[in-house]
Amino acid sequence: MTRRILILAHAHPEENPTGGELAAYEVFKALRERGWDAHFAAPRFVPRLVGERLMKWEGRPDEWELPYGETELFLLSQRSPLLLRAYAELLERLRPDVVHLHHYIRSGVEAIAHTRRVLPQARVFVTLHEFLAICAHNGQMLKTGDNALCERSSPEECAFCYPDRTPGDFSVRRRYVLANLLKADRLISPSEFLRRRYIDWGVPEDRIVFIENHVPYQAPLPPRPLPAGGRRNAFGYFGSIGLYKGVRQLVEAFQLFRSMPEGADATLTFHGVPGYLPRDFELWLEGAKQRGAPAIRWTGRYARHELPGLMAAIDWVVVPSIWWENSPLVIQEALMAARPLLVSDIGGMAEKVRNGIDGFTFPPGNLTAMAETMAFAVPRFDSLQPRDMQAEIAARLDALIEVYTAPPVAARAA
């Protein structure tokens, strides 16, 4: 019997092609290939006719768009009945056996309880893409003000970051969001690191499982052809130029590296466009684009199908984020393309990139260490062996399907 699944994401990747949306969409496509009756739904910000609620996404038979809704961002609570009603209508029409939510910032945590209420028999899963439930600071687990790494949340600690709120407000936030998350059968974490953080925060261990995000397999690329006497010192950065992505630190560290013998003819190429940036960062970026040329290049936006070509032209992929990260898509892509990585040695990055095996790590934001790591890595390129990603990716999808079909954990409530 064909099993039916509904995947509810916070946006469609055609609108916003970033990690969480892509992860949701790739699972949808992969399950469809494996013979599931898979459906994909996401809220979409488009003008609507009065009374029009649920629509097929651009006429496709198994993709749906929901009204945009109105999320109260402290309690992560949906305040518009429109989205929930359209969602209930979709659930009633499809009656899926499995509902898998990726993220809940647009649908609100209530979507989980709502699924339960409309379809008491369905299995419900939620993939967590960052620390949103734990941390009110955009789910980054960085202190407000100086963006220092935050190790632990507690009502008192959180009230230090948001002094206009009381510890009591944060208690309520935790109680409410946790109670709602636990209305799902299982929570799915794409990194063991994130899983541990949610367990520390109050999720019972048996209710949260680690499964890496699904990515479509791509064959490894041959190493970049070197000119005679050339060195493995072409570095690449992929992804949006964001505030917590460590771009500024990477540029400064690379300038240091350029003054070392290994870095004399090195290049660093940034692929990606700036996200929302504060004004001073924007100004710095403008200046950096002028000063760094020609060793540092900025190519701007790229389409996903261009990625293999871009990766073919470099030796190393750098992920210098100064926040924990969860499971950056670029790490998966680099591993598949057989491009070793240089990453910050914290959170999801340190977990995905084993130091000395998949690449090398450095302390986040430490310019000297970053430059020295680059110098150390250049002559050791050939000592790193590519991973067999094909088997790994197939195993992930198997693990996910196993979770979908496993018997429910005894108690759903806290």
Added chain:
Amino acid sequence: MATGTSGTVAEIADGQPLDDTAGWWTPALEAAARSEPTAETGTDLLPLHPFLAWLAAALGPVRLAAAPEGPLAASLLAAGLVVGPDGPPLALDDAPQPVPVARLRLSAGAEPAPPDGFLLPLQPGLRFAAPPGLLQGPAAALLAAACDPAEARRIAALFCALGERLVLERSLAGLRALAKEAEAQRRTMAQEIDEARRALARAEGRAAQEAARRRAIEDSTIWRSGQQVAALLNRNPAVSRLARRGARLAWHRVLRPLLARRAAAAAVPQIGPEAALGIAGVGTLVFAQAPMDTTGARCSLVAGGRRTEAVAPPAAPASNRADRPPLVLFFPGDGGIAPGTALEIALPDGSRSERPLPAAVSLTPRAAIAAMLGRFAPEADGAEALLRSQLLPAVRACWAAIRREPVKVAEATHGTPPATPEVSIIVPLYGRVDWLLIQAALFADDPDLLATAELIYVLDDPDRAAETAKLAALAHEVYGVPFRLLTLSRNCGYSGANNAGARAARAPRLLLLNSDVLPLRPGWLGRLLEIHRGLPEASALGCRLLFDDGTLQHAGMVFTPFPTFHAWLCDHPMKGLPAALDAEAGPRQVPAVTGACLLVGRDAWQRVGGLTEDYVIGDFEDADLCHKLLAAGGEIWYTPDVALTHLERQSIGLLGEPGWRYGLTLCNMLIHAERWGDRLQALAPLPVDDATTGPDR
């Protein structure tokens, strides 16, 4: 200029016609003007109209009546000999005073000589009128010119030379003027340079002073220690963060609430040291200075023969200080103050004084409570006597007036509550209405609760009715928890809201629950009901309440004597301590339990009349209910077996309540002592005191 006869022409030079009309500039004249100067004429100005050249030379600049046109006019303009109608004023240095053009004219026909000039016959029928003094020299030459063309040519050459000389002289005058101007500028610049030098000197002096002051600061001990602190902060980011946090904490937890409280205090009607508050339907409260000792005085308001006596004799000021506190007197009535009302004070010795009433202020009962208690100083001498004798009666009368307004109760039912519930949970909502959503999310995980309990939310905040209705619909739609929502048409206070909920309740038991009390795990309600079933019929049962960090918020209530009044406070023993310190297992009897979570039988509740609504706005009513149940044969039990979270707002109360709120708590404390003094005295005896000042029993 105009000529009377069109054919009139003066033959002056080379047979060129002198035509007064605009068309006199002919191609021939143009050619002559362009020709090389000859020895005979000496100057190329000759072809220019000699008459105009003469006029210019003789009279100085000439202002033309109409805008000049043509190359001749342009050269005359350039030479400064003529000026257009809009040109600059004719006032060059050393130039002769210009003669008004109006006095020079050519006229046709025989006409009498003007009184201010002469008539010269230029041609038969054409005459030139010249001002006096011009007849010698130029005018005479013109006369000759009029007769002989050759002579005219010679004279014209002379005039032209004269014209050139004048032009040169005027240029010279212009240069002199320029030189003068330059000299003036040089002087101004020199002055400016001097000024700038002086300013520089002043600034340097100031800079030196600043530097000296800065050195003095840097040498000071405070600065040096500050630098050490700054260095410490710079070296150690953790310390630095801590310091910043401290500053932020101080701002958000201390200064901002303080400022907010100031702002709230400013919103309370401010009354001067002397005032008469007219409170509609309640009476009049007078604050007046009394220079004499008013012990035992009888005070009345007198207006047009009508006399109203104060509710009690004035509370005697306890000292003979010069800054005697004002007399505070409450006169029950309708609150109207007739013009000419006087305050009469009759002293026990028979003397009597009549004083005009201070300026009257009209207030609503609600505003009056805040205004009168805002002025109350609880630490002052005789504060209790003042509160008891005057302010408390006034506050109670205000509260009674507020409660006289009718209340309408609207009900909305979401979902289907159990048909025969075992318990009705009554949750008043005020201010933060989103607690409804949070409780619904948590109750949804408790099938036992949903099967046995009927949930009744009572919105005691009519301004938030729309917001609450929306949240209630969402809460039911998402969590499926059935509940009833009562909306009161006016704010009734804690007792009023709970009593309204209890009147709507259908279950044999009532659970009073605060909206910020949250369950920790399912099954708590069943356990509470189980314990309650084993208690005497009219018993109340409370349970352990914890702060979110697991410390105790409530483990039963006790009564402790208030240090300065003859009354008792409700105290929460062990509040803030770890729950493990409340080690005694199993239910036990306590003096009282909090109303934040209180289970009681509905029959007993109805017999004792629910929560007493005498308490103004709200306080002490849970203790009061416990006293009433005890008196009705019940018992008060507390169980540590059931624990819930009570997220008492943690910022409020850090610095105490605003002034009038504290006064209100004291009022309610007195009401509580007045109602239950005997039991309280037995539980926690007050220190032995002079009986005359003891509480009224």
